[in-house]
Amino acid sequence: MIPVSNPRPMPRNLLVAPLVAAALALLGGMQARAEEAGTLLLRHGGGAPVAAPRLAADAAITVSGPTARATITQAFRNTTSDWVEGTYLFPLPEDAAVDAMRLVVGDRVIVADIREREAARRDYEAARAEGKAAALVEQQRPNLFTNAVANIGPGETVLVQIQYQQGVRRSGDTYSLRLPTVAAPRYNPAPPAVQEAATGRPAPDPVPDRDAITAPVLDPARHAPVNPLTLSIDLKAGFSLGRVESATHAITIDAPSERERRIALRDGATAADRDFELTWTPAPGTSPGLGLFRERVAGADAVLAVVTPPVAAAQAASLPRDVIFVIDNSGSMGGTSIRQAKASLLVGLDRLRPGDRFNVIRFDDTMETVFSDLVAADEPHLAQAKSFVGGLEARGGTEMLAPLKAALRDADPEETGRVRQVVFLTDGAIGDEGRIFSAIAEARGRTRLFMVGIGSAPNGHLMRHAAELGRGTVTLIGSVDQVADRMRELLAKLESPVVTDLAATFSEPAEATPTALPDLYRGEPVTIAARMPEARGTLTLTGRIGGRPWRTVLDLSQAEDGAGIGKVWARARIGEAETARITGRMTPEAADAAILRLALDHGLTTRLTSLVATDATPRRPAGARLARTDLPLNLPAGWDFEAVFGTDQPRAPAPAPILRKAALAPTATGSLALPQTATDSTLRLMLGAGLLGLALLVRGRRVAR
Template identity: 85%
Template sequence: MDRPLPVQTFRRLPVTRRAIAEPLPRNLLIGPLVAALLAAFGGPPARAQPAGAAAAEAGGGTLLLRHGGAAPVAAPRLAADAAIAVSGPTARATITQAFRNTTAEWVEGTYLFPLPEDAAVDAMRLVVGDRVIVADIRERQAARRDYEAARAEGKAAALTEQQRPNLFTNAVANIAPGETVLVQIQYQQSVRRSGDTYSLRLPTVAAPRYSPAPPAVQQAAEGREAPDPVPDRHAIAAPVLDPARHGPVNPLTLSVDLKAGFALGSVASATHAITVEAPSDRERRIGLRDGATAADRDFELTWTPAPGASPGVGLFRERVAGAEAVLAVVTPPATALPAAPMPRDVIFVIDNSGSMGGTSIRQAKASLLVGLDRLRPGDRFNVIRFDDTMETVFPDLVAADATHLDAARRFVAGLEARGGTEMLAPLQAALRDARPEEIGRVRQVVFLTDGAIGDEARIFSAIAEARGRTRLFMVGIGSAPNGHLMRHAAELGRGTFTQISTVGEVADRMRELLVKLESPVVTDLAATFSEEAEATPSLLPDLYRGEPVTIAARMREAKGTLTLTGRIGGAPWRTVLRLDEAQDGAGIGKVWARARIGEAETARITGRMTPEAADAAILRLALDHGLTTRLTSLVAVDATPRRPKAARLARTDLPLNLPAGWDFEAVFGQDLPHVPGRAAPGRPAEPGRPAEPGRRAELIPATTGTIALPQTGTDSELRLLIGAALIGLALLMRAASRRVAP
């Protein structure tokens, strides 16, 4: 049977760099079926609501949104499908989002959605009926102007904008009453590797983020107001459903075509129930066991090589635009002799803000307790907790003896999730080094959080300024952490990032991290190309046993050598790679360009490049490689107006699920809709605390809000047809028996 979102058909379309609108080929004439399947879970189009209506029609299950004092409007329904093809070190993903207008009005829908933090988004298509409009990449402001003009003219249009490297918005204009339109996005990303484990992660929900309020007082000396730490706070906010009142929305189906390039061992997911097919020893086909799932947690897939099949070095190349892109993934030997352990100073920082409510705070506390148990005699430590306040257990570092450890354990056991997420002050306190000249000790910060904040740039800048000899290890907690913050903070802090999605993973994941912290570090790491090359990263991080280094480069021709040198403990380490032996790979050029853009963004934030120079470099790379960035967007505009001039256009933000395991009341306060004095997302309702400026999208509770997820991975439709046929046959037999009865 057909999937509700037939992504495979769209991948056959030719990609052009201009907008097109033409009849679909025969294999794409499936729009009516898609609409029918979506109608099966969405229900019939709702009748138009009177102005100012505060609830949905009884039994309709319609979710109503309103902005400020405007009249509420019904939210479009959304379903999504993800199809991911893994080829060795890279993955190509196609995300199809189906927007269904369940109302009697013309609608513009805006949807906030996450992607992997290293996603190189390079293609978008808008499908309206039998027409396919292929997007162009343009400078952000120009793309926005084209979209707004098309919206005003009544044309079908879609706009994809990056709000953060891992957070995007889709706006779709002029969806007709009862109509379903499809927006398809494609991106390239790298596969992660740690030791012999490879992994791929797909975020499915944009978690609510805490945005610190701008300073309320003016800087009198300069006669100007202090800058807003989150100037785009409205762009990264969306209405969120209370799971106690509403069933899940935004159902997701998913498939992964895994071609690892080596014989495979285990293939598993700790986050979702999956099915796995094995066409060959090097291939796997993965799907969701239940066919569809709520978009409320990240999907993670891990795989390992069969015994003896693990490659020591991964070297790949791709010819793009007259040059070659090279990707090298090198793992230091795990058999290196361990150096004598050095005493450590470890500062544990734990986030106990409102967004950590529910299972997240239990995961974080359990993780911290595992960390305390791994401390050795001779180590020193401290514990800092924070929400919108902060507190340290001890005035300074203390010895890891029984008395101090017991006091720390009691402190951790009593923590509860509440309040906002003011991360800057505790981070600065943890990085502050009172003994910068001390030798013979390793200084490490282990930071446990979900990263649900909007002021990432301030965090990155603080790390770059104050890291010194400290190494920062980020531990992502919960079902939907902010991967961009976590991974980039660890890179700047020359540490590592560990993700803990479930309580069951705490012991294993923390043990893996702590073993790395105790293992010999690869220091003084350097990479040298024998031929001229534009390589990234320019500054290589410290590495721990089993942690690979990934280097991407662009050069005229992949020839010569790449030499990596460093020290493991006190012994030198050296590896030489011949670039002409690199295997052919796909998407290497996109991966390189995305990494270079990330470096330019970091250089701008940390002051190593002027804003003007960084923006120029980012814009050039984005336009040359067709990538969506902070400065570029994808826009698709149909040529023909479709909305009648007299018809009004209702504008809505599509609601999101609360990430699995989060506590709604701890994040938002007691109830919705929002009222003066009640807590905004992640912020306690404290007397005298200024409210965040501007409007906030609010959810108006519906009479019934549950939307059943479609079980499209089962044979339910076939069984319904068989059941209907059997019922019909039974009725015929009953009628016949009555006719022949005496």
């Protein structure tokens, strides 16, 4: 029997997590190539170089109809003779409801509690100081988290298992699931120097937590990828499946039945350097049932309705459009990303029609418009714009606020005879998302904002929330091969009449989200989550399609059983409160109170709450040094290291290089701790032998039961 500090029901797959970690480590080749010259040495806090713990991860995801439950197991391996604390910056889906964490140290399992953020950090720091095993998961952004693990013993492997719930996305007949695997480096604007000079007081920092969202990044020219990931998905769609595929990774697919698929990475372990995306469609001739689900939680029913309005049989005459294309050509867009962005913009220009008007804005740490105002979409103007786009190169920082405001600025806000649209192409690698959201809410007017996420690891939180605030849609393009199809889908939406004046009415009392429904474009579903004493009565949806009334009534008693819907509802309500705080619809105090209540009631990690696990017994000997370090990250696939960090990086082991000022705004110290190298072949052999022994020991105990 494994001792448990805080006994709770435990998922079966936790018991085999050590085997998962051992298998990942024993794959060996990836980690060995990743440290070609030996152990990765990182400078932390200005002290002596510290050997970074090695990390391997496993993701196991179960899709049940409209929701997905994920278990992420992270294995931290200390290959040194010191006691170590490691901090790892990692991404999750922007709508992930993180609700559980367990820490496995030897034969002990410590179950985490959800607490207010400051209280959780105090508990973690006290346990760290006392030499106890401890782990702390904090949300830095809705899609960006840090995991700190303290007192990892010499030669020891510690496991941290994190669980979350999320909704499955749907567009038309295509369902999708996305798993981010690497936290891309972010540009963090510095406080305005002009304001500081004028007032004599320090200007507010647009990214006050810049240190928390910054981690060491490996140069792929000097290091092969680290942090190997294995992945398995149990897909239970709830209907007969047709096409199941991934545009981002090579996968294997097993089909136990018409309604279920089991997916794994074809190569076993892969580098954590790009988002994983899985899409699936119904079998030909199959029409999935009504998307209406419920879950009984804590004496109430959580309801999820996903309904796609029909395409109008007779579309209204399309209005001419004013389209402003904004393209990010900052350093983070170097490599394949800038090619994807330019190709996407050129497709957009080709789809403009006579009577449309347009302009193009490009930005890095400066901005430039092709024309002084909107111009007709005729051949001379289009040729000039295409020539401008063709000459763009990636360089500099990502100052997004000014070009966004310029694109949203509307010279004729009362115009009703034209449709005004902004198409914004970027990887979203910034740290000041709050300023962007505030600007959209303040200046959107009649404009619709369409976000196009570029590259292998776009900032999903920025993309989706900006599109929601801008009453548009988000399109993600991960490779040049996807440009034509995904831009065609986006442009069809831009050219199609929207479903407007949407409203939802429950016949029985319900707490529903979103409180204000967005405009919809062709193929976009209405998604509503609600909590009510009992799922009964009706939900009535109304709107206008192509100028004609549309109405549908759903019988809530016909809802199918679903899993995790209560978590999805609570996470959506928290997101609404955050938006209300940013846009001024709620005071910060009222928003924080609502977020904290929802987080504590539903056990969720948020900006105000964290998961903390601490052991009861000290492990580190009194007086033994605790080395602290941040784990290194891969550069996202397709990024150009020199375009992001500059060309003046030293090529031999040396102190951490200074960031190029034009590429990324400096941290408080003005530098980024990039890894240095040494030799560790002996430790690698010991690692393999030790983990093999661990695997055999666990297997023996299971057989003995």
